[in-house]
Amino acid sequence: MIRRILLLLLFAVSFTACNKNRQQPACAITTCTQEFVSVGVRFVDKNGDGVTVEDFIAKNLRSDSVIVAPGVIDPGFSPAFKTIANDNIIDKFSTGGDNVQITATNPSSHQTKTAIVKIAGGCACHISKVSGPDTIVFD
Template structure:
């Protein structure tokens, strides 16, 4: 009878420590800095000069939702914000592909590129992979 009770107790303790319980635990990334991270993309024309773009969009391909951001005051015409720390919870810890699309105002050429951004429980949003610059022809 004691062995049966001990076995039952072990089953209860093990199920309380299962991965499902830990997956619902709140994020605890540890010590974080007070900086505010921003991930952006620089758009240039074929001569390498800043390109004024229209119809800029950044779509999280995991959720198929547009990432909403605000422009940075005083930034140059060729730079657009893809995501900031305000968008961090929209991304997983491992990272998600984001399709960035823009049209060159001068030539009406539209180009897209995919970058991978990570967030989730991290202290700040980060770029895992992808280019920093998109050049129009």
């Protein structure tokens, strides 16, 4: 009799644990490298020359949150390159990827360009660009 009760109790605890795992999925344990990854975009004019843009903004469309606001200083490699996201904010993106709308203005022509870049993060070791342009060309 005691054996049956213990077996039933063990079964009930196991069943509850399985349901709890399904409700709160966690990232798998994995080994990641120490590299630091960034995702960005380069802005050029119709001749292929770099453009230092104004009013650059990047917004995660899934969460409706601004990732990069206008006026943020970008320590990029070039004034024409803007960082959209990096490993510091990997948790702001889903593992499957989120659409990020980027917008910037060419100060010479006052033309504004908008593009969508899909960025993945979440449970991944590093942020990654799933799709979208590497370069945005002003007319």
